Amino acid sequence: MSLNEELIQIRELTLASIKSRYRKTWAGFIWVILNPLLMFGVQSLVFKKFLKLDLPDYFLFLIGGLLPWIFLTTTIQMGTPVFVNLSQLLRSFKINPMVILSSQVLDGFLNFIASFILILLPLYLLSDRSFLSLLLIPIALVPLFLGSLGITITLSILNVFFRDLNFVMGFIFNLLFFLTPVFYPKEFVPHEYQWMINFNPINYLIDPFRSVIYQNDIGIFFIAVLKGMAVAIGFISLSFYTWRRRRNEFYRIL
Amino acid sequence: MSSTEYSDPIVSVSQLKVYFELEHYPNRGLREVFISSLTHPIQYFFKTKELFYALNDVSFELSKGTRLGILGVNGSGKTTLCRCLAGMMTAQSGKIETKAEIRAIFDSGTGIMPELTGRENAYLLARLFFPKLKEIDLVVNEAIDFSELGHFIDVPFKQYSKGMQSRLLLSLISSKTTDILILDEVFDGADMFFKTKIAKRMMNFIETAGATIFVSHSIEQIKEVCNKLLVLNQGKVHYFGEIGPGIESYINLKS
Known part of the structure; x- marks a missing residue:
């Protein structure tokens, strides 16, 4: 199969899975929006009202970090068990496992965009910021999408070998949430702890998105995108490496 | 006889080797890895691995018109x-030379989206098998007719029995000719009548296309369908040639 043919396969699988999901229940869409909405509501209450974090337009700041964070963690959580769940399909005929996973991630991504428009637009209307910068959002989403894809592919291959990986990752992401500048700006972190932020790759995938939503500085934005792309390409390479190394064992154990 | 005709091989396999590193006590979870690295650190970090050759120096050639049967006990590398x-999979050494388009089915009792109907699954599968196909309606409708699923075709796929799933998948994979078709123990789900029907269809298209490879435990089926036999034993070619003597050598191997 050429890359072109695989892209057709990804498109068809994504369309079919969207169709399948909304046949099951339309309420599924409400669920998709409800989850980030509740996260956002509770966190803005706690950090803005209880802890009184002092930042201008804190709601926009928070949503700029929280939406990509939710997308990333949901994608990983949903994607990691995919190969094990679809093992029968993968064993039964030749289809590139990456095609199946990409369609799942793309499906989640489209959901993410829908919920993001519904949450972000009202917030923007309430603030006095210009809508113009929002045009850069598609660029900011590229590193986020590719990075999430790379992480998810790598983890779902490993999950075939370590079946409790998803459980462990859930725990790790609970810890990472506090070590990633999602609800606080990285400037709040004392100098001697800055390395924790700098070595956290998730940070670089989220940053471009927040930069568009919150900072409105084109120079900072493009630097953030470049760093994000570097990290995303790193994760994609890791996923290719893992696949090449584990391929035969993958089919043997699956 | 087609097997004696001289023609360029459609696929040639030479000295193929595939091995796996087997651990004596494989860990199936991170929790186990964590525990055994703490309780038995020495055994864990210096554990012995054994090379298991799934395929060891396998070589053979297939020419056009071959219907190759593969026999072998479980774990012989089929x-x-x-x-x-x-x-x-990719081999660690040796090579497979072919310009042919190869399609393979290893398990016919599978659908992709259980919530969608048989027809919708058929379209999806057709797209996955033949991404660039123009006349997709034609192919899918022909396959649906061939499967004889009748009104069940518009029922959600999750309500299908294994045999019905198998009918749909086999009808689709065989709906377009391909150079080489591989069927690995796929007839178990389908009933006798459908097996005969699909075997006929395969025969027809072998005449127009290249070759088929047919893995089965049933000697009867191999006799019925194939004109050449490969017997594998512990990853090695035990026999390659005419059917009759091949089956004999397979039976001797077992006893």
Whole structure:
């Protein structure tokens, strides 16, 4: 199969899975929006009202970090068990496992965009910021999408070998949430702890998105995108490496 | 006889080797890894691995018109060989030379989206098998007719029995000719009548296309369908040639 043919396969699988999901229940869409909405509501209450974090337009700041964070963690959580769940399909005929996973991630991504428009637009209307910068959002989403894809592919291959990986990752992401500048700006972190932020790759995938939503500085934005792309390409390479190394064992154990 | 005709081989396999590193006590979870690295650190970090050769120096050639049967006990490397031919696994050494388009089915009782109907699954599968196909309606409708599923075709796929799933998948994979078709123990789900029907269809299209490879435990089926036989034993070619003597050598191997 050429890359072109695989892209057709990804498109068809994504369309079919969207169709399948909304046949099951339309309420599924409400669920998709409800989850980030509740996260956002509770966190803005706690950090803005209880802890009184002092930042201008804190709601926009928070949503700029929280939406990509939710997308990333949901994608990983949903994607990691995919190969094990679809093992029968993968064993039964030749289809590139990456095609199946990409369609799942793309499906989640489209959901993410829908919920993001519904949450972000009202917030923007309430603030006095210009809508113009929002045009850069598609660029900011590229590193986020590719990075999430790379992480998810790598983890779902490993999950075939370590079946409790998803459980462990859930725990790790609970810890990472506090070590990633999602609800606080990285400037709040004392100098001697800055390395924790700098070595956290998730940070670089989220940053471009927040930069568009919150900072409105084109120079900072493009630097953030470049760093994000570097990290995303790193994760994609890791996923290719893992696949090449584990391929035969993958089919043997699956 | 087609097997004596001289023609360029449609696929040639030479000295194919595939091995796996087997651990004596494999860990199936991170929790186990964590525990055994703490309780038995020495055994864990210096554990012995054994090389297991799934395929060891396998060589053969197929010419056009061959209907190759593959026999062998469980674990003899049949499926590994087919997965290598299909391009799913990669060999550590040796090579497979072919310009043919190869399609393979390893398990016919599978659908993709259980919530969608049989027809919708059929369209999806057709797209996955033949991404660039123009006349997709034609192919899918022909396959649906061939499957004889009748009004069940518009029922959600999750309500299908294994045999019905198998009918749909086999009808689709055989709806377009291909150079080489690999069927790895796929007839178990389908009933006798459908097996005969699909075998006929395969025969027809072997005449127009290249070759088929057929893995089965049933000697009867192999006799019925194939004109050449490969017997694998512990990853090695035990026999390659005419059917009759091949089956004899397979039976001797077992006893």
